[in-house]
Structure formats: C-alpha cells, structure tokens
Amino acid sequence: xxxxxxxxxxxxxxxxxxxxxxxxxxxxxxxxxxxxxxxxxxxxxxxxxxxxxxxxxxxxxxxxxxxxxxxxxxxxxxxxxxxxxxxxxxxxxxxxxxxxxxxxxxxxxxxxxxxxxxxxxxxxxxxxxxxxxxxxxxxxxxxxxxxxxxxxxxxxxxxxxxxxxxxxxxxxxxxxxxxxxxxxxxxxxxxxxxxxxxxxxxxxxxxxxxxxx
Numbered sequence: 001x002x003x004x005x006x007x008x009x010x011x012x013x014x015x016x017x018x019x020x021x022x023x024x025x026x027x028x029x030x031x032x033x034x035x036x037x038x039x040x041x042x043x044x045x046x047x048x049x050x051x052x053x054x055x056x057x058x059x060x061x062x063x064x065x066x067x068x069x070x071x072x073x074x075x076x077x078x079x080x081x082x083x084x085x086x087x088x089x090x091x092x093x094x095x096x097x098x099x100x101x102x103x104x105x106x107x108x109x110x111x112x113x114x115x116x117x118x119x120x121x122x123x124x125x126x127x128x129x130x131x132x133x134x135x136x137x138x139x140x141x142x143x144x145x146x147x148x149x150x151x152x153x154x155x156x157x158x159x160x161x162x163x164x165x166x167x168x169x170x171x172x173x174x175x176x177x178x179x180x181x182x183x184x185x186x187x188x189x190x191x192x193x194x195x196x197x198x199x200x201x202x203x204x205x206x207x208x209x210x211x212x213x
Contacts, residue, residue: 030070139195144188
C-alpha cells in the first residue's frame with residue numbers, strides 16, 4: 001500500500017510539471033499549437049525590434065499569420081515548388097548579425113535570449129521567409145504582364161516625383177525598367193493576396209479559444 005501511495009504521489013508530481021501544448025487553430029488537416037504562436041510572436045517582435053508582448057492581441061495576430069503560412073506550406077507541398085537554400089538563409093542571418101549587432105555574436109545571443117529564442121529558430125525563420133518569397137515569384141509572377149501603356153500611365157502620373165528622385169535622367173527610357181519592376185511587384189502582390197483570400201475561404205479553419213487565454 002505504501003508503495004502504491006508513493007507511486008500515485010510521484011505520478012501527480014510529474015503530471016503537474018507537464019506543460020500542455022494546446023491546439024490553438026485547426027487549418028484543414030493541420031494544426032497550429034500554442035507553442036507555434038508563442039514562437040511566432042517572439043520572432044516577429046525580435047525582428048521588428050518591438051518590446052516582447054505575449055498578450056492575447058499579439059497571439060491572435062500571430063495565429064492569423066500562421067494560418068496564412070500553413071496555407072502556403074500546403075500549396076508548396078502539393079505544387080512541387082522549390083524552396084530556398086540553407087546558404088541563402090545563412091547569408092540573411094549573417095547580414096542581420098552584421099548590420100544590427102556589428103557582427104558581435106555575443107550581442108546577438110544576448111538579444112535572442114531576451115526574447116526567449118535560439119539561433120536555430122531565427123535561421124529557420126529566415127529560411128521560411130525566403131521560401132515564401134520564392135513561392136510567390138514562382139506561383140504568381142509568370143501570370144503578370146505589365147503593358148507599355150501601364151508604364152506610360154505611371155510615368156505620367158508620377159513625373160514630378162520621378163524627376164526629383166532622378167535629377168540626372170528622368171526620361172521614360174531611363175526609368176522604364178524600374179517602373180516595370182514596381183508595377184510587376186504590385187500586381188504579383190495583388191494576385192497573391194487574392195489567392196490567399198480564396199484559400200482561406202476554401203479551407204476549414206477552427207479556432208480553439210482556450211489556447212489564447
């Protein structure tokens with residue numbers, strides 16, 4: 001009997017020490033856990049140089065970001081789109097370390113610790129960001145066609161601004177490539193956002209409110 005009582009006490013202590021990682025959102029057949037939301041908030045606020053805030057509003061915004069990310073992950077997996085390379089992600093990591101922390105690894109580590117993050121999580125975030133950019137370009141840019149008329153219209157509408165920004169040569173011939181790239185980027189973003197809206201509408205999304213408390 002004594003052994004059984006001790007065992008029960010031990011089991012209760014172990015169970016009391018376990019942190020339950022709740023399901024916060026179900027996206028189709030995939031789930032977003034509380035720990036995913038927590039990590040996204042920390043990464044976002046670290047990258048944006050914002051004070052660490054794990055309150056409910058911040059967690060809900062993170063959940064919305066992660067829903068979009070899950071939809072993109074599914075599309076990448078089913079569509080066979082190529083992913084960014086570890087080398088590109090590492091280069092992005094090195095740039096942040098150099099530009100924000102003066103290439104001082106100790107300063108970067110201290111800031112990551114303050115946000116409750118690890119270098120591996122930051123590298124993974126950079127890898128994902130680059131993968132999303134690559135997906136958007138592969139998926140939506142081929143369908144965008146900026147016409148000469150659209151370039152001309154933009155040039156005419158923004159001529160004064162373009163002349164101030166490019167005093168040496170503000171001719172249409174000189175600025176046409178930049179204008180075309182700008183308009184292409186805007187159209188690609190519109191196509192991406194429209195696709196994301198449709199993907200949300202076509203996917204069963206269930207919020208588990210208890211995970212946000």
